[in-house]
Amino acid sequence: MAIHSINVRNQFRGRVKEILIGPVVSEIEVETALGLVTSVITTRSINELGLQVGTEVLALVKSTEVSIAKV
Amino acid sequence: MAIHSINVRNQFRGRVKEILIGPVVSEIEVETALGLVTSVITTRSINELGLQVGTEVLALVKSTEVSIAKV
């Protein structure tokens, strides 16, 4: 089902650069304008979405999951 | 206590652009190279860190919190 819009405020567009496949979860590196964004999702989702190197994706992060540090 | 390094792979450097203060939690907009990153943290943390508009910060996101969508 197509989603018209989502509440997740942090949406970073990019392309899949690398996928590290595991038996249950996998790691995806997405190349965005900001640099690499890393995601861990289920391996089933990778298959269902048909993700591979080069696929155009959105990396999404809910605001309550973002921590802030002073440097 | 200063932290030498952290496992969080997604670290976006930027400056606080706006703070919306609430009684318990507050919303921070951070301007990064990737665009705006929004974070919701406790208002106490904002005071303890001394965050204000212009403060240089890191927005951090654990990889397991990043979702992937196809566009």
Next chain:
Amino acid sequence: MAIHSINVRNQFRGRVKEILIGPVVSEIEVETALGLVTSVITTRSINELGLQVGTEVLALVKSTEVSIAKV
């Protein structure tokens, strides 16, 4: 930007039954086939999505956020 599909495996379709507005975050009750699903998102997102009582929505939960208990 419309999203074609998303990795989030848990998607519960329903209608907004109630919104409790706060200054920074708000609580939404969604009536689904499973019963009520409660979500806390930023009040800005509620406004941007134009959510109100009766709006048809999807409640989404990443698999890594689901805990399991024995009863």
Next chain:
Amino acid sequence: MAIHSINVRNQFRGRVKEILIGPVVSEIEVETALGLVTSVITTRSINELGLQVGTEVLALVKSTEVSIAKV
């Protein structure tokens, strides 16, 4: 230790339908009235809870982890 009640507002009762075991984390499919709910937890927890196909469980989700999308 038995838990009397918990703050987690989203509690979906069901039965384990399938377990995909991994070396560190595993995926559990829970059949509920709403359909399948997927959870990723540590494999150690699966063993400690004695989860197997058919076990009656609660799938729990904290409200701050629920995203909302418009369809």
Next chain:
Amino acid sequence: MAIHSINVRNQFRGRVKEILIGPVVSEIEVETALGLVTSVITTRSINELGLQVGTEVLALVKSTEVSIAKV
């Protein structure tokens, strides 16, 4: 419904030391053997659980939510 056991590996027993009530979410300080543990939950949950200063509680954290830093 009483919960027999839960997959959440991190369970810290303590007493509520302070509650900061907000319109939607509230902050709870729990005094444990490890020091203070801070939680943000919905204000409705606080009322439903009947939490007040002195109440004996468990603070629970899913393993996938714990970050690791080197000091």
Next chain:
Amino acid sequence: MAIHSINVRNQFRGRVKEILIGPVVSEIEVETALGLVTSVITTRSINELGLQVGTEVLALVKSTEVSIAKV
């Protein structure tokens, strides 16, 4: 990059007691004053941080990730 301070209110100091390595994510047991704290992070992060049994670490948990149960 060294981090001066971070908004995460829950910081538990301890030593790595055990590491269970997986192909994508790994489990770390940290021995703290409060007892064991378990964390699941990417195996890459473990390598990049150079974590091993005995390493002194901070386990960090964002307040919005802490649930509260009555016992």
